[in-house]
Each structure stands twice: as structure tokens, then as C-alpha cells.
Amino acid sequence: SAQQTPGDRLPRYVRVNTLKTSVGDAVDYLKRDGFSYLGQALKLDNLTLKNKQFVMDLHLPELLVFSPKTDFHDHFLYKAGHIILQDKASCLPAYLLDPPPGSHVIDACAAPGNKTSHLAAIMKNRGRLFAFDLDGKRLATMSTLLLRAGVACHQLANQDFLKVDTNGPQYKDVEYILLDPSCSGSGMVCLRDDSAAHPEVEKARLASLASFQLQCLNHSLRFPRLKRLVYSTCSIHSQENEEVIAACLQQNPNFRLVPLLAQWPERGLEPLPQCLRASTTKTLTQGFFVALLEKVCDAGSIKE
Numbered sequence: 001s002a003q004q005t006p007g008d009r010l011p012r013y014v015r016v017n018t019l020k021t022s023v024g025d026a027v028d029y030l031k032r033d034g035f036s037y038l039g040q041a042l043k044l045d046n047l048t049l050k051n052k053q054f055v056m057d058l059h060l061p062e063l064l065v066f067s068p069k070t071d072f073h074d075h076f077l078y079k080a081g082h083i084i085l086q087d088k089a090s091c092l093p094a095y096l097l098d099p100p101p102g103s104h105v106i107d108a109c110a111a112p113g114n115k116t117s118h119l120a121a122i123m124k125n126r127g128r129l130f131a132f133d134l135d136g137k138r139l140a141t142m143s144t145l146l147l148r149a150g151v152a153c154h155q156l157a158n159q160d161f162l163k164v165d166t167n168g169p170q171y172k173d174v175e176y177i178l179l180d181p182s183c184s185g186s187g188m189v190c191l192r193d194d195s196a197a198h199p200e201v202e203k204a205r206l207a208s209l210a211s212f213q214l215q216c217l218n219h220s221l222r223f224p225r226l227k228r229l230v231y232s233t234c235s236i237h238s239q240e241n242e243e244v245i246a247a248c249l250q251q252n253p254n255f256r257l258v259p260l261l262a263q264w265p266e267r268g269l270e271p272l273p274q275c276l277r278a279s280t281t282k283t284l285t286q287g288f289f290v291a292l293l294e295k296v297c298d299a300g301s302i303k304e
């Protein structure tokens with residue numbers, strides 16, 4: 001039989017898709033379906049659940065938590081797009097970006113689109129959501145997923161984000177960007193491979209990913225009306241996380257870090273405690289990193 005991995009012991013997280021239902025209705029449906037609801041979790045320990053029990057998460061609204069390996073793939077709520085199967089850490093970026101309904105938003109590296117559908121839910125399907133990805137196959141999957149989730153405010157483009165014209169008239173009102181670029185995936189416990197490549201090969205791969213990630217960040221910050229940007233990876237390497245952010249801030253002094261969720265138990269490595277990290281041990285999630293940048297209004301400029 002297959003070996004147990006830490007991923008098999010993580011809680012099963014379910015995001016309620018508020019474009020299709022409400023948390024109350026989803027909870028009622030699940031109760032009628034034989035699950036037992038224990039209310040809102042008050043501490044991390046409350047996320048360790050037995051079969052058929054579930055709670056509301058303590059950090060993120062609209063997130064329900066079940067025992068490890070609870071399988072929803074054949075469940076009505078999943079097939080109807082009422083729930084999205086998404087790790088808790090990967091719900092942080094859209095939640096923290098928090099674009100208001102009606103705003104114009106870019107999801108720079110979007111496929112397969114779980115964060116895009118989360119953004120659309122937060123925007124209540126109002127405004128514009130430009131989603132890019134280089135990979136046509138992943139975009140096709142994404143189309144199906146967004147349709148099932150009832151997302152209606154998006155525009156998908158099979159395009160290299162680095163080649164998107166930041167001065168294009170269609171992007172003139174973009175104030176929010178979610179940037180979740182390709183990374184090593186070293187935080188994904190199901191993918192973690194200890195029989196790692198030759199250290200030199202691994203080093204070169206990380207350096208090339210970090211350089212791509214920094215290019216994406218610098219490109220994002222050129223959109224003229226940008227106010228806030230969330231950067232995230234499912235990597236545990238500081239080279240793809242804190243080091244990329246630090247380099248970006250140095251090159252873009254008109255942006256600063258926003259301190260995130262004081263109650264979150266795991267912080268970015270020094271000197272960037274404003275950022276969040278996530279891990280199997282400290283947050284009961286996949287390994288993850290999130291930073292939120294905001295534009296600094298320079299003193300000389302005219303206020304809106």
C-alpha cells in the first residue's frame with residue numbers, strides 16, 4: 001500500500017462558494033447529509049477532527065474543516081459548485097487582497113483558477129477580473145471550473161503575463177493584482193520528493209524560478225493605478241519568498257509591505273515578519289508564503 005505522507009494527516013478544507021450558496025445553507029445541507037457540526041473553531045487544536053465531524057475555521061470566513069481524507073469528489077455540493085476543495089493556505093491570497101465589488105483585478109498566473117473563483121466571490125461577480133496563464137491546457141480546465149463555480153466577471157487570456165502591456169487602455173483601472181507564479185512547489189507535502197536532484201541542479205532551478213518571480217513582481221508594479229498586490233507561492237524556500245520580496249522592495253521604493261493577520265501563528269522569516277508563512281506543523285496546511293504590497297502615496301502627489 002502507498003506510504004502515509006504528512007498530507008494524509010492534514011485536515012480537509014472546503015471553501016463555501018458564496019456565488020452559489022451561503023455558509024448557513026452549506027452547513028445545513030452537510031448536517032442533513034450525516035456530518036456533525038461542532039461550530040466555530042477557537043484554536044488550532046479544534047481542527048483535528050474525527051470522521052464526519054466538521055467545524056468553521058478560526059482564521060478564514062467561509063472555510064469549513066473536516067477530518068483528513070474526507071472525500072467530496074462525488075458529493076452534490078462539489079459537483080454543483082457550491083463548495084471548492086482548496087487548502088486553507090491557498091485561500092489566504094484572495095482573502096487578503098480583498099478587492100471590493102466593482103473593482104478591476106488581475107490574476108497574473110491564474111490556472112487552474114481556485115484563487116480566481118475566490119476573487120470573483122469576494123467581488124460578488126461585479127467588476128472585472130483579468131486572468132492570464134501561459135498554459136492552454138490548464139486554462140481549459142480553468143474554464144470548466146469557473147463555469148461550475150458561477151464566475152461571470154472574468155476574462156481569460158492564454159498569454160505570457162510578462163508580455164501584457166501595462167499601459168493597455170483595458171487595464172487603466174486595475175488597482176488589485178494577485179500574483180501566484182510558478183514555483184518549486186516545495187511546500188506541497190504530497191509532491192515533496194526527498195530523493196532530490198543534484199544540489200547544483202536544484203540550486204540553478206531555484207535561482208531561475210526566483211528570477212522569473214521577481215520579473216513578474218516588477219512587471220505587476222508597473223500597472224499605473226495599482227494599489228495593492230498579493231504575492232504567494234507554495235514554496236518553503238526563502239529564495240522564492242522573502243528574498244524575492246526584499247529584492248522587489250529595494251527596486252520599487254514606492255511600495256511597502258502591509259502587516260498581515262496578527263493572529264496568524266507563522267510569520268515571514270526575518271526581517272519580513274509582516275508576511276505570512278504556513279506549514280503542516282504550525283498551521284495544519286500545505287507549506288505556503290504570502291506577502292501584501294501596497295503603493296505608498298508620495299508626499300508631493302495630489303490626493304484623490
Ligand code: SAM
Pocket residue numbers: 108109110111112113114115116132133134135138159160161162180181182183
Ligand atoms: N493561481 C492558481 C490557482 O490558484 O489555481 C495556481 C497558479 S500556478 C502556481 C502557476 C501558473 O503560472 C501555472 O498555471 C503556469 O502555467 C503559469 N505561468 C507560468 N509562467 C507564466 C507566464 N509567464 N505568464 C502567465 N502564466 C504563467
